[in-house]
Amino acid sequence: MTPMAFFLYVLRAALLSSGGFGNVSSLHDSFVPRGMATDAQFVQALTVGQLSPGPNGLWVVSLGYLMLGPWGSVAAFVGIMIPPILIIGIERLYSRVQHHPAVEGFIRGLNLAVAGMFVPILLKLLQGSGIDELKVALVVAAFILGWFQRIPVVVVIGLCAAIGILTNR
Amino acid sequence: MTLIRRSAVQTHAWMSEEEFNRSWALCQMTPGINLIALTILVGKKVAGFRGAVICLLGLLFPSALITILITAGFLLIRDLPTxxxxxxxxLPATVGLGLVTACQMAQQPILASWKRGAWQTLFGAFLLVGSALLLWSGKASVIVVLLVAGAIAALENWVVDRFWPSQESEVPQ
Incomplete structure (x- = not known):
């Protein structure tokens, strides 16, 4: 795949999602079944996105690098920048229509679908690597730690990485 | 978000609290990364178009560079047994944390439905669970589910507002 094609996929996913990880499902759906990216690359990119500073949405930059090298990350960067830039152009118009019931409804429906579809994608990522008791326990532990937000994400990932190293025989 | 709010509203008084909240609400409804959109609006307010560009580069460039460096570094050490x-x-940590993100993403639209009454909440839950199951079954592509969910919700919201506007006043406080 060329960086240009990658850019177009990223742009489409960004236009139809909201929030940093809102585009995970549609990108996974575009790339993995066609063999253009692997589950492992998705996990790695999502992890880097959570570890690096700035908006989580930069995970796509990491995915671009893993799939296509430096040009992939440039393509991703431009792709995720464009939709929010549109806001400048349509701010006036947008603030006028945003309370129209159909617009409100469309965005709410979109956001619900984005949130809902993130779950099966995560489960597929987990399933792809083989599920065992330890992994399920780590998922639950990471969920609980992440939910209460007392412990930084870096520490949660670090702890799980350490457990992974210790139990890797 | 909290940091941006603090410096924009309190430290520098670039915009009022209300203005900031309105911008944030608008950004949550725009496609893509909300934080980028918010930065653009704050930057534009402070220094026009140039301000928006500078803010955007300030927010994204350093973090994107670090993201690339981490990824490149990871590629170098990827094959070590450790x-x-x-x-x-x-992997499970990322999945667990991702599930938290999914819940956070669902929270805002579900709350918005809740404010419109029980039927709307049920409808929202239906869209949430329905899209998850549809994708899991592998019978529909993500883009199709997104567009269909958006269209159904738009229609439903419009119909309810038009024919049963009293639902708005049943807001549970």
């Missing part, structure tokens, strides 16, 4: 072991722990 790293492979670590990845076995990192």
């Amino acid at each position: 790293v492979k072991g670590a990845l076995k722990g990192i």
Whole structure:
């Protein structure tokens, strides 16, 4: 795949999602079944996105690098920048229509679908690597730690990485 | 978000609290990364178009560079046995943290439905669970589910507002 094609996929996913990880499902759906990216690359990119500073949405930059090298990350960067830039152009118009019931409804429906579809994608990522008791326990532990937000994400990932190293025989 | 709010509203008084909240509400409804959109609006307010560009580069450029460096560094060490072991722990951690993100993403639209009454909440839950099951079954592509969910919700919201506007006043406080 060329960086240009990658850019177009990223742009489409960004236009139809909201929030940093809102585009995970549609990108996974575009790339993995066609063999253009692997589950492992998705996990790695999502992890880097959570570890690096700035908006989580930069995970796509990491995915671009893993799939296509430096040009992939440039393509991703431009792709995720464009939709929010549109806001400048349509701010006036947008603030006028945003309370129209159909617009409100469309965005709410979109956001619900984005949130809902993130779950099966995560489960597929987990399933792809083989599920065992330890992994399920780590998922639950990471969920609980992440939910209460007392412990930084870096520490949660670090702890799980350490457990992974210790139990890797 | 909290940091941006503090410096924009309190430290520098670039915009009022209300203005900031309105911008944030608008950004949550725009496609893509909300934080980028918010930065653009704050930057534009402070220094026009140039301000928006500078803010955007300030927010994204350093973090994108670090993201690339981490990824490149990871590629160098990817095949070490220790790293492979670590990845076995990192995968479930990322999945667990991702599930938290999914809940956070669902929270705002579900709350918005809740304010419109029980029927709307049920409808919202239906869209949430329905899209998840549809994708899991592998019978529909993500883009199709997104567009269909958006269209159904738009229609439903419009119909309810038009024919049963009293639902708005049943807001549970």
